[in-house]
Each structure stands twice: as structure tokens, then as C-alpha cells.
Amino acid sequence: MIKLRENKESTHHKPIKVANLPSKVYISLSQHFGAACEPKVSVGDEVKTGQLIGSLDKGLFSPVHSSVSGKVIAIQDCPHPSLGKAKAVVIENDNTDSKINESLKTEQEVNNLSVEQLRKIIFDAGVVGLGGAAFPAHVKLTPPKKIDSFILNGAECEPYLTNDFVLMKQKAGGILEGAKIVLKILGDPQCYIAIEDNKPEAIKIMWELIKDTNFKLKVLKSSYPQGGEKQLTKSVLNREVPSGGLPFDIGVVVHNVGTVFAIYEAVYKSKPLYEKVVTLTGSCLANPQNLLVRIGTTVRDLLDNCGSFKNEPAKIVFGGPMMGTAQFTLDVPVIKSTTGIIFFSKNELTNREDRVCCRCGRCVDVCPVKIMPAFITMATERDKFEVAKSYDVMDCIECGLCSYVCPARRDLVGLIKYAKSRIKNK
Ligand code: SF4
Ligand code: SF4
Known part of the structure; x- marks a missing residue:
């Protein structure tokens, strides 16, 4: 990172x-x-x-x-x-x-809802992951195995974006109510609220609300891609999601703060x-x-x-x-x-050119999932998608760091996305 x-x-x-x-x-x-x-x-x-x-x-x-x-x-x-x-x-x-009809529910009414009823409300409301992946939230809330940790993702590591930050500043109460609903559905795992250290106002507001609860606040170093599910799981819990796997596989669910706020609005406001x-x-x-x-x-x-x-x-x-x-x-x-x-x-634009790799190794050093973008892209340029697959191209989270550091300005992430789509659609 x-x-x-x-x-x-x-x-x-x-x-x-x-x-x-x-x-x-x-x-x-x-x-x-x-x-x-x-x-x-x-x-x-x-x-x-x-x-x-x-x-x-x-x-x-x-x-x-x-x-x-x-x-x-x-x-x-x-x-x-x-x-x-x-x-x-x-x-x-x-x-x-x-x-x-956007009718309001009291806390007591929400507490009386069963896990199945909560999941159905979240599904019916069309809630998906709002951090960018848009994975249906009700599916993530139906894990195939026991979950011991829920990470509420307020990292917002991408430059320029502040939508999660302002939501945490202005809607922290709703986010925490949404998190309680998620915890009930997941069988009461430990909740960690993960926020990067470049958001002190959000950290302060969250801390005031959770200091007397079982929620744990994790202040993370601001770095990219800290907010990726696998990176966050490593930073917060020091656990590695296996290659080809998901946080589910190691007992973890991660949801973005915006998603959890949407869950709060769906359940409490029928919205x-x-x-x-x-x-x-x-x-x-x-x-x-x-x-x-x-x-x-x-x-x-x-x-x-x-x-x-x-x-x-x-x-x-x-x-x-x-x-x-x-x-x-x-x-x-x-x-x-x-x-x-x-x-x-x-x-402000970087001119991506079709230049030759000088084998500096920077893309390999920087890759957060520890794959080899230089080799993968060379294989992709030769239509050798099986070779790209053998280098674990499908583990790429498309963070763009390899392209960002490449001195030859190669469009590494573009080639990697192409290889992934060719392998998926084979
Ligand atoms: S885009 Fe993929 S290959 Fe490139 S650094 Fe990120 S995870 Fe690694
Ligand atoms: S950073 Fe660019 S030039 Fe360096 S090894 Fe990777 S692809 Fe080659």
C-alpha cells in the first residue's frame, strides 16, 4: 500500500x-x-x-x-x-x-423483527454494496459459515472522494443503528469500525457514540488501497484472505458505511x-x-x-x-x-503509452495482493490467458497501483482487466 x-x-x-x-x-x-x-x-x-x-x-x-x-x-x-x-x-x-408508504419503525419494533424479516426488508429495499462493488447486501448477510468479525468500512482511501466522510460526520447515529442490524443478522460478531487517520472529525464523532459500547474503533494509517476488503481484513484483524477466497472464508464480513446507512433507512424508514x-x-x-x-x-x-x-x-x-x-x-x-x-x-492526465517494460519490478513491489503485473500483462499482450491465470490474475482487485508506479507508463490495469474478462468469458 x-x-x-x-x-x-x-x-x-x-x-x-x-x-x-x-x-x-x-x-x-x-x-x-x-x-x-x-x-x-x-x-x-x-x-x-x-x-x-x-x-x-x-x-x-x-x-x-x-x-x-x-x-x-x-x-x-x-x-x-x-x-x-x-x-x-x-x-x-x-x-x-x-x-x-415510508412508514417509521420504533427501536422496539425493529428489535422485534426476526433475522429472516430483516434480510427480506434489506433485499426488498434493493440495498447493494455502496463502496463501489454493488454486491447485493442480503447475500453478504447470508454467510455460508460462522462469522466472528464484522468490519464497518469507513476507510475511503481513494483520493478526491469524501462521500463516506461526510456521511460519517452527519449520519453517524444512523450508521451505528444500521451496524446493530447487521450484527443481529450475523449472529453478534465483534464489530470493528475502520477509519483512516486523515478523517479526525469522523473518528471523534464515532468515538463519542461508541466509547461505552462493545464496538471497537480502528484508526488506520491513510494509504491506498486500505479500503479494499482484503487489505482492511489484514489491517484490522491481521488475517489473510486466501487466494481466490472472500472474507467470509475466514469468518469476516465487511460492509461500507454507506451500505449500512442504507440498511438503517430500509429497516427504520421503510425506504x-x-x-x-x-x-x-x-x-x-x-x-x-x-x-x-x-x-x-x-x-x-x-x-x-x-x-x-x-x-x-x-x-x-x-x-x-x-x-x-x-x-x-x-x-x-x-x-x-x-x-x-x-x-x-x-x-492532470497521464498519457498511457504502449512502451516496453524495463523490468524495474516496481509494479510487483507495490501490488497489494502480491501478484506480478509485469508478467501477467506480457502474457496478455501475447493472448496467453492461461499463463496470466497461472500468475493469479483473478486475484487482482483492480486498484490501479501498478499502472500508477510504472515508469514505462504501461496500461497494466487495463490489460489485466482485459485478461480477467477473457478468462471469465471463456
Ligand atoms: S491493479 Fe491488480 S495487479 Fe495492479 S497493483 Fe492492483 S491488485 Fe496488483
Ligand atoms: S513497473 Fe512497469 S516497467 Fe517496471 S516491471 Fe512493472 S511493467 Fe515493467
Whole structure:
């Protein structure tokens, strides 16, 4: 792991601002790890905010809900931040924000719910991992073996992003209530709250709330990729997740603070996951913000909340600068896994060239999962995917550090992603 320049100063002091509701939302039916949902509405239907609009009868998926009230005007392929294009439900906003029944529960009512009832509420609300992976939360809360440790991930190690930080500052109480629900479902393992030492305000707020409880606070050195599940498990518990394995395999579950807050809202407020905090930042933006955004809002519509551009961006990235995905249109909508949107100017970009490896070994030294990016990418360039596989390419967490340190500016992570997709789709 290495220390990166943080670049969080533009937004870390900015409170969460509720974004203006757009005139239309483009709600993708592919917002989670697993199969895309089928639409459960038709063109012409009137829908309410929070109403189910996408689901499947079986398989690994998470339901999708409307983020505004209004009329379904199309179900069609639309821009998607990681897939290029995907089927989406387009809803024209009627500006009444008329919601489905979001009834409140008392603590006593929540305590009376069984583990099965809690899991069903979380599934029905469409909660997925909000740290970027979008893995359906109810699946992670159904571990195949006994769990002894739950890590609440507030590391937020990617540069530029501050959405988790502001959530911890402003919604710590809800996050802890969500964590209690997770603990009940997992059979009361030990809870560790992991926060990097560059977030002293969040650490102080959390400490005040947990100092007389069984929760343990772990203050971690700020380094990248500290927030990755495997790295976090090592840093907090000094346990190694085995190659090809998951934290489950060693009795650990990790959930991001945003996910746990969404679980709190689903259980206490009957609120489906139809909005989330997203950091909009970068040197091209006049007024960077942490925005509470309705899912399906396009970048173009969000810019109204940020004073638009100071200068024309040369690159727009969804997610952080290390793991994020470049976008080619302002018409791409926010999905559940969107953590941030960064607008880079031309002089901030690294020119990746097809240069020859000088065998310096830096990519190997820096790789947090201890694989050999140089050899993997040389094999990939020769279409030798079996060789790449034998070098454990599938363990790559796509953190981007190898590309970051490579003096030859080789697009190592790009080649590795390509090798992984070729092996998966074989
Ligand atoms: S090989 Fe994968 S895990 Fe290792 S540094 Fe490169 S992107 Fe990160
Ligand atoms: S960092 Fe770049 S140049 Fe150095 S060994 Fe790795 S791929 Fe080769």
C-alpha cells in the first residue's frame, strides 16, 4: 500500500447538499453485481418515488426502484457508467415527489423483527454494496459459515472522494443503528469500525457514540488501497484472505458505511435505495459538492448544483481516480455504485503509452495482493490467458497501483482487466 496525494480538500468540509430533482431520470436495470432486472412497469405507467420498477423471479440480483414520482416514458438502452449502454426505465418527473408508504419503525419494533424479516426488508429495499462493488447486501448477510468479525468500512482511501466522510460526520447515529442490524443478522460478531487517520472529525464523532459500547474503533494509517476488503481484513484483524477466497472464508464480513446507512433507512424508514451521496469534484468544477442524488440523475443535470465548469474537462471519471471508469457523455446517469464524479483537466492526465517494460519490478513491489503485473500483462499482450491465470490474475482487485508506479507508463490495469474478462468469458 502507498500514500497517495489525497486531493480531498475541495469537498471534505462541504456538508451534504440535496441535489435538485431532474426533469427525467434514467434508472438502469443493471445496478448490481448479478443479473440485470426485468422491468416491472410499462411505458405510460404512473409511478411513485420508491416504487419497485425492476426485479427478477430468481437468481443473484437486487430490485430497482423509482427515484422520482411521474410517468414512465420509455424503457430503452441508455448510457451506463461501467457497461457503456444498458436497458433503463426513463421516468418523467411530475415534481410532486409522491412517495410509497415510508412508514417509521420504533427501536422496539425493529428489535422485534426476526433475522429472516430483516434480510427480506434489506433485499426488498434493493440495498447493494455502496463502496463501489454493488454486491447485493442480503447475500453478504447470508454467510455460508460462522462469522466472528464484522468490519464497518469507513476507510475511503481513494483520493478526491469524501462521500463516506461526510456521511460519517452527519449520519453517524444512523450508521451505528444500521451496524446493530447487521450484527443481529450475523449472529453478534465483534464489530470493528475502520477509519483512516486523515478523517479526525469522523473518528471523534464515532468515538463519542461508541466509547461505552462493545464496538471497537480502528484508526488506520491513510494509504491506498486500505479500503479494499482484503487489505482492511489484514489491517484490522491481521488475517489473510486466501487466494481466490472472500472474507467470509475466514469468518469476516465487511460492509461500507454507506451500505449500512442504507440498511438503517430500509429497516427504520421503510425506504428503498433510491438516493445516495455522491462527491462531484475536480479542478474543472466551479463549486465541488457532496450531493444527495436521486439514482438515475444524469451528470448533465447534476452540474446545475455545482456552478458548472470553470474550464472544459478533458476526462470525466465515475468513482475514484485509481479505480474509476472514464465516461464519454454527460448523459450518463448515477447508479447505486456511483461514489464520485471527477472532472479532470488536460494537464492532470497521464498519457498511457504502449512502451516496453524495463523490468524495474516496481509494479510487483507495490501490488497489494502480491501478484506480478509485469508478467501477467506480457502474457496478455501475447493472448496467453492461461499463463496470466497461472500468475493469479483473478486475484487482482483492480486498484490501479501498478499502472500508477510504472515508469514505462504501461496500461497494466487495463490489460489485466482485459485478461480477467477473457478468462471469465471463456
Ligand atoms: S495487479 Fe491488480 S491488485 Fe496488483 S497493483 Fe495492479 S491493479 Fe492492483
Ligand atoms: S513497473 Fe512497469 S516497467 Fe517496471 S516491471 Fe512493472 S511493467 Fe515493467
